[in-house]
Ligand code: FES
């Protein structure tokens with residue numbers, strides 16, 4: 001008898017079913033069962049943020065989330081952020097700011113940045129730095145990542161000023 005359970009959830013806007021074991025993480029389900037490898041496996045312990053996804057809109061470590069607990073929820077991964085108004089701007093800003101080096105942390109950083117900018121339309125650099133504290137980057141020194149996220153916020157400010 002299979003120990004797997006069928007769950008159903010929204011994944012990047014599409015109703016999706018998966019058969020998962022009781023012990024599988026959402027990260028394993030996304031990468032191994034559903035082929036969405038943009039979400040990275042770093043530490044597997046909630047320490048690095050490489051596996052960040054949006055769960056019902058909130059940034060969440062997919063390595064600490066049981067797949068069965070995704071039943072009925074809304075998941076968005078880096079693959080789904082290109083069609084998200086904020087996520088698309090963040091991706092572009094990372095490229096323009098030179099915030100991508102090896103790229104391993106980048107999907108998680110972009111998910112986290114999207115979460116920050118949704119919660120706080122005008123974050124200070126300090127607020128951005130605090131917001132990405134749970135996402136580790138071995139390459140960039142973080143300055144260009146903060147620059148990229150700040151650039152999205154500043155572009156939003158000037159668009160609002162022009163509209164007033
Ligand atoms: S792989 Fe999930 S926090 Fe590191």
Ligand code: FES
Pocket residue numbers: 099100101102103104105106136137138139140
């Ligand atoms: S760009 Fe390499 S870990 Fe961040």
